[in-house]
Amino acid sequence: MKSNTSASIVWFRQDLRLEDNAALAAAVARGGPVIPVYIWSPDEEGDWAPGESSRWWLSRSLAGLQHDMGQAGSRLVVRRGRSAAVLRSLLAETGATAVFMNRRYEPAANRRDQELMASLASNGTDVFVFDESLLFDPARVLNQSGKPYRVFTPYWNRLLSIEDPGKRVPKPVLIPAPADWPKSTDVDRLQLLKNNSSTERLERYWVPGENGAMEQFKKFLGHGIHDYKTRHNIPGETGTSRLSPHLHFGEISPRRMWYDIRKTHGEEPHKSAYLRQLAWREFSYYLLYHFPFCENAPLNETFKVFPWREDPDTLQAWKEGQTGYPLVDAGMRELAVTGWMHNRVRMVTASFLVKHLMINWRTGARWFWEKLVDADLANNTMGWQWTAGCGADAAPYFRVFNPVLQGTRFDPSGEYVRQWIPELAGLPDRYVHQPWKAPASILDPAGLKIGRGYPAPIVDHNFARTRALEAYAGLGEKRIFTGSSPGGK
């Protein structure tokens, strides 16, 4: 063991918090000065450099972390460039002999980390890695055959059988500072915000950073979680936790959430309904870890021959919220304005792109990636694959969401639709989810003209449903002709 007086580097990535941060706590416990650093290295994220909304969030979260570091007597050093080169340079500049980090699990980041850790270790640097952004190490959760789970429910039962996701650590009161601070770039100079006007509206909806995360979590524990099970499906209400972007950037620890909800609130149904959602996040990371090709390819190989359509016009209408189906359009507009979309509506809009328009799920995943403040490779990829039917434990192919039915069921008063599509505000409930069916005597006083103020449906539901079902049925036939099956039997 090296002298306790040498400095430690804490490499922050998707763990932008001080509380319950194992890498930071361990570095402080080691004794010497601690140098926290964030490295902006988007090229190392494979095909998934952060999109515009993510970059906005990141810029705010880093500013928050810098502020909080100051309160603990420290600073956040910010740099850009290749991670390996920056870390080596920092080690040389500061005389640090150890690097502490919390593990990342996404394919590109994981590969980068493996190489980098080996390289640092071979140069005599001590590298300490912690499992922190997931509840459990994916490699250690396997089924009775020793293979990764591919179905959620057995996986979920297994998670519940594991007593405790491990120790949580308190926020350090004081982070020992070095005598001299290495150079740091201003967060603004990272140019995370390509175009200020396109992201500044996000300020109205979100408070990035650890403090914002904690406030939101406490608010949710105090109120939202009590009727989570009944309200989380209603997009017109704030029935969800809205913690997804905070979780993505590691501003709150999933272990802390799991612990707080499970240990202090028991197993009441509405609370376990929320734990289930946390477990779905875990399952997405788990699948991506075990099947890393999934970030760009269907888990179910049968889908490699699916007859996806190229259709720039309807794709554009979907992106702009101009499909003529109010629930779909409301969701896409909520996404464009707030950088977020209610989960129920994510399913409906995704299903519409994939099944009604028969456009490749990867195209939709890419658009969400650019627009979501909570864009998360594991959640986004697995969500889209589930919808398309090519993922693990996927929606059955015949489950084609009917946007009108979904609207009347989950937004019966049309509150959500009216909020995001003001053109429809004057319609009675009966027509708000299918305005093209309203007679002129209704449309005229509402000041609405279908095809002018608001589009007619870009595709007929029954036609699209039949077309999709035929395409999905065709996958089965192709399998017979090629003589192979997805299970490889």
Place this chain on the structure above:
DNA sequence: TTTTGAGTTGTTCGA
């Protein structure tokens, strides 16, 4: 070892 039943989020049709 083999069999059996159930599996996040649905829709449509016909009785």
Place this chain on the structure above:
DNA sequence: GTCGAACAACTCAAA
């Protein structure tokens, strides 16, 4: 109006 059946193929654990 309500209700059950049908809409695949595959995974996993319990019997």
